[in-house]
Amino acid sequence: MTRVDDIQTREARHVLQLYRRAPVAFVRGDGVRLYDADGREYIDLLSGIGVASLGHAHPRLARAVAEQAGTLLHTSNLFYHPLQGALAERLANLSGLERAFFCNSGTEAVEACLKFARRYWYTRGDARPEIIALEESFHGRTFGSLSVTSDEHYRAPFAPLLSGVKFVPVNDPEALLAAVSPATAAIIAEPVQGEGGIRPLTPAFANAMTEACARTGALLIADEVQSGLGRTGYPFYFAALGLKPHLVAIGKALGGGVPVGAALINDEVAKTIAFGDHGSTYGGNLLACRAALCFLDELVGGGLLASVGRVGRHFEGRLRALAAAHPIVREVRGTGLMWGLELTRDAAAIVPAALERGVVVNRTAERVVRLLPPLIITEAEVDEGLDRLDAAIGVVETQTSSGA
Numbered sequence: 001m002t003r004v005d006d007i008q009t010r011e012a013r014h015v016l017q018l019y020r021r022a023p024v025a026f027v028r029g030d031g032v033r034l035y036d037a038d039g040r041e042y043i044d045l046l047s048g049i050g051v052a053s054l055g056h057a058h059p060r061l062a063r064a065v066a067e068q069a070g071t072l073l074h075t076s077n078l079f080y081h082p083l084q085g086a087l088a089e090r091l092a093n094l095s096g097l098e099r100a101f102f103c104n105s106g107t108e109a110v111e112a113c114l115k116f117a118r119r120y121w122y123t124r125g126d127a128r129p130e131i132i133a134l135e136e137s138f139h140g141r142t143f144g145s146l147s148v149t150s151d152e153h154y155r156a157p158f159a160p161l162l163s164g165v166k167f168v169p170v171n172d173p174e175a176l177l178a179a180v181s182p183a184t185a186a187i188i189a190e191p192v193q194g195e196g197g198i199r200p201l202t203p204a205f206a207n208a209m210t211e212a213c214a215r216t217g218a219l220l221i222a223d224e225v226q227s228g229l230g231r232t233g234y235p236f237y238f239a240a241l242g243l244k245p246h247l248v249a250i251g252k253a254l255g256g257g258v259p260v261g262a263a264l265i266n267d268e269v270a271k272t273i274a275f276g277d278h279g280s281t282y283g284g285n286l287l288a289c290r291a292a293l294c295f296l297d298e299l300v301g302g303g304l305l306a307s308v309g310r311v312g313r314h315f316e317g318r319l320r321a322l323a324a325a326h327p328i329v330r331e332v333r334g335t336g337l338m339w340g341l342e343l344t345r346d347a348a349a350i351v352p353a354a355l356e357r358g359v360v361v362n363r364t365a366e367r368v369v370r371l372l373p374p375l376i377i378t379e380a381e382v383d384e385g386l387d388r389l390d391a392a393i394g395v396v397e398t399q400t401s402s403g404a
């Protein structure tokens with residue numbers, strides 16, 4: 001038995017079977033490279049779904065985490081520690097939203113934004129029963145965030161969900177303007193839809209959101225869990241769209257692999273929230289804050305943001321050339337280091353073909369190959385990874401056209 005078989009057998013017996021894992025067990029990483037239990041090397045163009053923002057075994061992150069583990073990891077939110085305020089200040093400077101609530105995942109960040117939006121209207125004595133969300137959205141798996149996630153496949157087994165959620169088609173300004181009313185508590189949207197197939201919102205749609213919020217007083221929640229913190233070449237894509245959200249959900253890239261999420265809150269909403277309204281045992285502990293501060297050092301002071309812009313343009317050029325060479329690639333969508341290749345057919349066969357050629361990608365929205373490489377990737381590594389993906393697409397394309 002190979003080691004991956006051993007691992008699979010044990011998991012099959014004792015781990016709740018929720019994930020259709022690829023038959024690969026990664027045991028080590030270095031920069032943009034991963035190594036499996038058999039010693040094979042892969043270029044990681046997915047970074048654990050946008051999380052390993054600094055790549056794998058990043059020396060400064062590794063040192064910071066080890067140092068923090070040897071000093072103090074957790075004390076709870078019953079006491080102060082020196083790192084949470086420092087991280088909140090850095091996030092406020094980056095986002096323009098004055099306050100942060102720390103949690104441990106993207107879904108918790110969205111959950112917090114939804115609760116804070118409800119609390120805002122409760123404080124104002126204006127019961128607003130509706131939330132507007134977008135079709136093709138994904139906001140997480142807990143009840144609140146699932147309620148604003150559009151995919152019936154995720155929703156149906158867990159009904160009833162939160163009432164009052166209305167979905168409007170993405171990038172349809174008229175539909176949005178018609179749906180938002182004085183009964184709307186909040187609009188929630190991903191500035192670049194991730195799971196929905198890497199779809200940036202259009203400027204016209206963003207303008208309609210701003211107009212609808214101004215007309216009705218509805219709050220705007222930007223879910224930047226996947227698109228935020230440098231992934232698109234901007235600190236946040238909402239700013240690129242000219243949006244001014246009241247609440248922003250972040251997660252994934254922030255801890256570089258250490259679980260941390262946050263809701264960023266503007267002062268207008270923050271002042272309606274009272275002691276004890278919400279909380280988390282782990283949220284914002286020393287380990288999480290130390291990792292996040294290290295990530296932000298690299299992103300802002302370390303020049304990562306500028307590099308995402310530059311390498312992202314190279315990435316785009318390579319993807320457009322790849323699309324021109326392969327008739328099964330219908331469309332290239334994205335920005336920075338957040339890209340989707342929409343195929344003319346189900347993209348499922350690309351993932352194992354890519355793994356076989358030593359490159360990690362993912363399929364989303366059935367026909368889309370999703371690419372979220374570590375933000376530290378270089379042009380040369382992009383070339384190496386996309387050469388391997390090019391070969392994988394070529395093989396799948398040949399099988400398709402020969403009817404295999």
Ligand SMILES: Cc1ncc(COP(=O)(O)O)c(C=O)c1O
Binds near residue numbers: 108139190194251
């Ligand atoms: C936009 C968006 N929001 C929320 C989530 C949920 O994050 P998590 O899986 O960390 O709970 C995700 C996860 O993919 C996401 O892409």
